[in-house]
Amino acid sequence: MSEERAAYTNSTQKWLSVDPAQIRLSERLKNQLGWKEWVIDVAVRAEFRCEYCDKNLIASVDSYREWQHDHIIPKRVRSENQDDIDNLALSCRLCNVNFKGKWDPGHDLPDGASREELIQAVRKYVANKRTRTMKEVVRVRDAVFGD
Numbered sequence: 001m002s003e004e005r006a007a008y009t010n011s012t013q014k015w016l017s018v019d020p021a022q023i024r025l026s027e028r029l030k031n032q033l034g035w036k037e038w039v040i041d042v043a044v045r046a047e048f049r050c051e052y053c054d055k056n057l058i059a060s061v062d063s064y065r066e067w068q069h070d071h072i073i074p075k076r077v078r079s080e081n082q083d084d085i086d087n088l089a090l091s092c093r094l095c096n097v098n099f100k101g102k103w104d105p106g107h108d109l110p111d112g113a114s115r116e117e118l119i120q121a122v123r124k125y126v127a128n129k130r131t132r133t134m135k136e137v138v139r140v141r142d143a144v145f146g147d
């Protein structure tokens with residue numbers, strides 16, 4: 001086993017369920033869809049939802065086409081261990097590209113912050129961006145429908 005593979009295996013042991021139903025789900029995704037192991041691990045861990053806004057990414061064609069994988073700590077900041085599954089989050093395109101972008105959630109947190117703490121920081125950041133965008137939508141609606 002290569003060093004990379006060993007690190008990946010150790011990393012996934014932090015979250016992988018021993019729930020037989022989840023193990024069967026992972027097997028189906030591998031056998032029926034041919035998904036790569038890391039894609040399965042990220043998707044199953046997130047329960048197929050954007051980890052930043054909870055959008056169900058298998059609910060519709062539109063949401064499915066938003067399926068992306070975000071580097072929680074951006075690649076430019078964390079050049080090492082880019083493929084560490086703990087630094088990957090299932091994300092919709094809107095959260096990944098439009099709202100989070102290259103923002104680094106580790107910037108305002110102490111070194112060694114947990115994955116959960118980083119995810120919570122991104123969720124808050126994305127929610128603030130969403131609120132600001134909603135204010136813009138309301139202004140546009142007022143202009144369109146106002147008299």
Ligand SMILES: [Zn+2]
Binds near residue numbers: 053054055
């Ligand atoms: Zn999202």
